[in-house]
Amino acid sequence: MPKNKKQTPNHSRESSNAILGWFHVAPSPLAAIFTVIVIGVMCALGAFIIFEYRSLQVQSHGRVGSAYIDNLLAPLALSHFESLGNSDRGSDQAFSYVAEKNPNLVMRVWALDGALLYSTLKDDTADHHEAETLQVAIQGQFIVKLEMSGEVDPEFPLAYPYFEVYAPIHDPVNGSLIAVGEVYLDASELLRDRTFVERTTWAAVILAALSMLAMLALTFSQSSRLEALLDAERRMVKHNDRLRRAANRARFDAAKANEQVLNVVGAELHDGPIQLLSLVSLMQGRTTQADLPDGTSISGLINQVMTELRSISAGLILPELENLDAKGVVTLAVERHIALMFGDVETEIVEPLAKLDLPRKICLYRVLCEGLSNAVRHGEGRIPLVKVCQRGSILDITIYGGKSQGAKSTASVTPWHLGLQGMRRRLDAFEGSIDLDIAKDSSTLHVTLPIQSPDDTS
Numbered sequence: 001m002p003k004n005k006k007q008t009p010n011h012s013r014e015s016s017n018a019i020l021g022w023f024h025v026a027p028s029p030l031a032a033i034f035t036v037i038v039i040g041v042m043c044a045l046g047a048f049i050i051f052e053y054r055s056l057q058v059q060s061h062g063r064v065g066s067a068y069i070d071n072l073l074a075p076l077a078l079s080h081f082e083s084l085g086n087s088d089r090g091s092d093q094a095f096s097y098v099a100e101k102n103p104n105l106v107m108r109v110w111a112l113d114g115a116l117l118y119s120t121l122k123d124d125t126a127d128h129h130e131a132e133t134l135q136v137a138i139q140g141q142f143i144v145k146l147e148m149s150g151e152v153d154p155e156f157p158l159a160y161p162y163f164e165v166y167a168p169i170h171d172p173v174n175g176s177l178i179a180v181g182e183v184y185l186d187a188s189e190l191l192r193d194r195t196f197v198e199r200t201t202w203a204a205v206i207l208a209a210l211s212m213l214a215m216l217a218l219t220f221s222q223s224s225r226l227e228a229l230l231d232a233e234r235r236m237v238k239h240n241d242r243l244r245r246a247a248n249r250a251r252f253d254a255a256k257a258n259e260q261v262l263n264v265v266g267a268e269l270h271d272g273p274i275q276l277l278s279l280v281s282l283m284q285g286r287t288t289q290a291d292l293p294d295g296t297s298i299s300g301l302i303n304q305v306m307t308e309l310r311s312i313s314a315g316l317i318l319p320e321l322e323n324l325d326a327k328g329v330v331t332l333a334v335e336r337h338i339a340l341m342f343g344d345v346e347t348e349i350v351e352p353l354a355k356l357d358l359p360r361k362i363c364l365y366r367v368l369c370e371g372l373s374n375a376v377r378h379g380e381g382r383i384p385l386v387k388v389c390q391r392g393s394i395l396d397i398t399i400y401g402g403k404s405q406g407a408k409s410t411a412s413v414t415p416w417h418l419g420l421q422g423m424r425r426r427l428d429a430f431e432g433s434i435d436l437d438i439a440k441d442s443s444t445l446h447v448t449l450p451i452q453s454p455d456d457t458s
Contacts, residue, residue, distance in 0.1 A: 062144030375401030
């Protein structure tokens with residue numbers, strides 16, 4: 001149990017941090033504007049509701065007072081007009097009884113000319129000075145006023161606040177206007193109800209405003225979190241792009257390093273076995289046996305081995321390409337092929353050609369050497385044709401040769417010897433392509449080498 005008690009504060013702290021983690025609101029002008037708008041709208045709504053409630057409350061009390069006046073004071077007004085023949089002394093007694101039972105109730109009856117007919121106040125000789133109020137009541141409308149403060153009359157039984165209601169009095173028989181009634185009602189209970197309703201209204205408005213602000217904060221929090229995620233994704237994309245470019249540069253460096261390794265291997269072959277065989281060739285005159293049992297002379301065999309080793313080392317040692325342009329690389333590859341294979345090659349170079357970097361020069365040279373070797377080896381004696389041109393940012397190389405009975409298209413499952421796969425691997429480093437088209441009596445090797453891919457730019 002003590003162990004659990006020690007873990008409770010940490011757990012509650014972690015829970016609160018997790019809850020706060022959901023709200024990630026960065027200060028922004030838009031959030032401040034929406035907050036001010038929500039607060040302003042809710043305050044205006046609360047004020048409008050309270051204003052309408054006050055107006056409806058006063059109007060409802062005015063209607064009650066108007067009905068009270070029209071029903072209670074109508075007999076008193078009728079008894080005053082003897083010409084109507086409706087004098088009723090019982091109404092005077094009822095009026096006095098109501099005044100005695102309700103000492104805080106003040107009622108008056110005014111004639112249409114402004115003269116005071118009846119009043120619950122003793123010795124009431126008040127003159128009606130508000131002609132406009134009387135005119136409105138004479139027109140058949142009631143008027144209600146809420147008096148909150150003013151001069152205190154010691155003879156007036158009601159204290160502030162109170163209602164003052166004016167309403168027309170009609171003849172119950174024919175409905176004609178005969179007088180104007182005035183009644184004063186205590187408004188303290190009404191104000192208590194008003195205070196309660198207003199507090200309840202403001203509490204509801206504040207609660208609604210807080211709820212809306214919470215939803216607004218949650219919305220902006222989610223927006224901020226999404227923006228942060230998008231920003232993180234943008235940074236990740238940029239980082240991946242940098243890694244991809246670095247990988248491409250590493251691939252180019254690897255290709256260059258591979259060529260350097262080949263150069264070293266070629267140099268070692270030339271300086272090692274070839275030199276030893278040359279020494280053996282110089283010593284051949286000292287041997288007693290001139291021919292082997294199969295009739296092959298030692299000198300011929302040594303010359304054959306030296307020729308093959310020289311061909312291998314010549315193929316491994318890459319010639320100097322740094323100072324050559326694209327046309328020079330093509331020319332050098334063709335000339336070297338002619339020198340090694342003792343055959344002719346036709347060339348067609350469409351200038352101008354873009355300047356190539358060293359890795360692409362090496363790739364172009366190797367592709368031409370391998371393509372020409374395959375064209376001669378499988379071309380059935382047909383002279384190969386090399387066409388080089390530039391289409392936009394693509395260097396287009398095409399080698400036309402004869403039909404090979406054992407050759408197959410690159411679309412087939414079985415590749416056309418391993419040379420094609422070697423060329424394909426070289427071209428993949430530069431996002432290039434290779435395609436071998438086998439016709440009835442000819443073969444076409446088509447190679448595309450991008451001059452500069454988008455990933456090469458730093």
